[in-house]
Amino acid sequence: MGSYLVIARKWRPQVFEELAGQEHVTRTLQNAIAAERLAHAFLFAGPRGVGKTSAARILAKAANCLQGPTQTPCNQCESCKEIADGNSIDVLEIDGASNTGVDNVRELRENVRYLPSKSRYKIYIIDEVHMLSTSAFNALLKTLEEPPPHVLFIFATTEPHKIPLTILSRCQRFDFRRIPLTMIFERLREITVAEGVTIDGDALMLICREAEGSMRDAQSLLDQAISYGGVEVKREDILTLLGIADRKILFDLSAAIFRKDAKGCLSLVDELYKLGYDLGQFCKDFLNHVRNLLVVKLEGGESPVLHVPEHEVRDLMDQAGGISFEDLHRLFQILLRGEELMARTPFPKVVLEMTVVEMARLDSLLPVEEILSRVEHLEHTLSRGGLSAEGVPVGSGQEKTGGEERSKRMPEEDVNETSSEPGRGELGEEALRQWEEFLTFVRGENPILASFLIQGSPVRLDDACLEIGFAKGSFAFDRVSEHDTLQSVQEIARRHFKQEVQVKVTPTNFLKDAKTESKPSPPDGGTDLMRHLKKEALDNPVVQEAVEIFQGRVVEVKVKKGS
DSSP states (O other): OOOOOOHHHHTOOOSGGGSTTOHHHHHHHHHHHHTTOOOSEEEEEOSTTSSHHHHHHHHHHHHHOTTOSOSSOOSOSHHHHHHHHTOOSSEEEEETTTOOSHHHHHHHHHHTTSOOSSSSOEEEEEETGGGSOHHHHHHHHHHHHSOOTTEEEEEEESOGGGSOHHHHTTSEEEEOOOOOHHHHHHHHHHHHHHHTOEEOHHHHHHHHHHHTTOHHHHHHHHHHHHHHHTTEEOHHHHHHHHTOOOHHHHHHHHHHHHTTOHHHHHHHHHHHHHHTOOHHHHHHHHHHHHHHHHHHHHHOTTOTTOOSOHHHHHHHHHHHTTSOHHHHHHHHHHHHHHHHHHTTOSOHHHHHHHHHHHHHTOOOOOOHHHHHHHHHHHHHHHHTTSBOTTSOBOOOSEEEETTEEEEOOOHHHHHHHHTTSTTTTTOOHHHHHHHHHHHHHHHHHOHHHHHHHTTSEEEEESSSEEEEEEETTOHHHHHHHSHHHHHHHHHHHHHHHTSOOEEEEEEESSOOOGGGGOSOOOTTOOOHHHHHHHHHHHHOHHHHHHHHHHTOOOOOOOOOTTO
């Protein structure tokens, strides 16, 4: 049984034209050969698996081909075959990682003086040259600057920043790029056809994505996939082999986040964990998915930087249409922090769970245009006499709301109007006192929650029920009505009143009235009148609209002297 030649070696490029994605390198080298301007030292730098060593071998063949020097080596002569097989005595491939010492370079310096045995040039290809020691680099300097005319040096490295500048300045440097996804896909498609392997396009695209711009990595993964799935490789085989999540799970998780379904997010993470997926890799895949959503949001489905199948583009556009760019960017930042933390923690599942829950619980931002529109409306209202600079309502005329005139409320009118609301006018002084004590208790337990409750008014307060009224459509009403917030209020009420109390939230048409403030003066000496004026400012529709726009709370109200 003959030894098997892996795809990466069997399909190694043999001429410059076969080097995918490196046209800027191949064109320069071919022109230099044609013009007989071949330098004595080259540095090939770039990521792994993009063709650096293959380019070095092709250059060696082009220089030593019996038909050359030529832009296109024949691959038929003895010199080309020996170089391709790696056994040419005039083309020496040296591993920089295992020949790091100064003695190795001294031996090289001694050998360069001798003419090549049967080729035109003696060529030294040093891979991972950055691994050489400082002493070795120093020993190489003079020979590299003025080598004999029959010697060529070709260095390859993935970390050019580790090479001394004195070496870099003596070489022609070529930076190899990551190979585009489409080029890797076409090359793998060509290989599968030649090898007689049937593989789905989506499955092949998964391999290309996983390779991250490395042709060698892509070919090695394809080799592994063929070994696993045989002559018919299915998408499920690739998912199982690579341990990556199906794209459907990525879309399902993002959909759960967008609809703020934290429970669904946790279920999906648990499913991934039970199936044995690499959660760190999944987090990277999900980062790329959110990135694709951002690209679609910015440039649409025809973006040149969006390398996904056509059916997936449609799904991305559907999802991106339901969320703003600002919210997507915030979700990306949260996920990025989670991915960084997962790389350092022994509990990646917990970190991923908390990350997706944070993403699902993130409040949406209002579009800038809408905020500006509301601010302009607020300024217009203020300019018509909404508030004085000190925050106290000014003007005693009429204000129009919804096209109808209505008088500004005076304290007596508030009492009369609120008495028409169910249960509102029946609250006694004792109930109002209990409501203020409850608010004080909430401030100590949860100041943020208290900032919402203070915008409401008690509609009913007895041993069995606490019913709180909020202005219809207000931000405070929406927030307190949420299930989790309502449960928190109920739990705090149970601790304060020392018994089970049912908490209800009711939309009302009235604003908070002065009656809730008609209680004994607090120790700070504030009068009923001053408290009433402060309350009028807080209850003013303009103030409430400003609080809603900026989702904040009023910290202080200054009362104008003489009010």
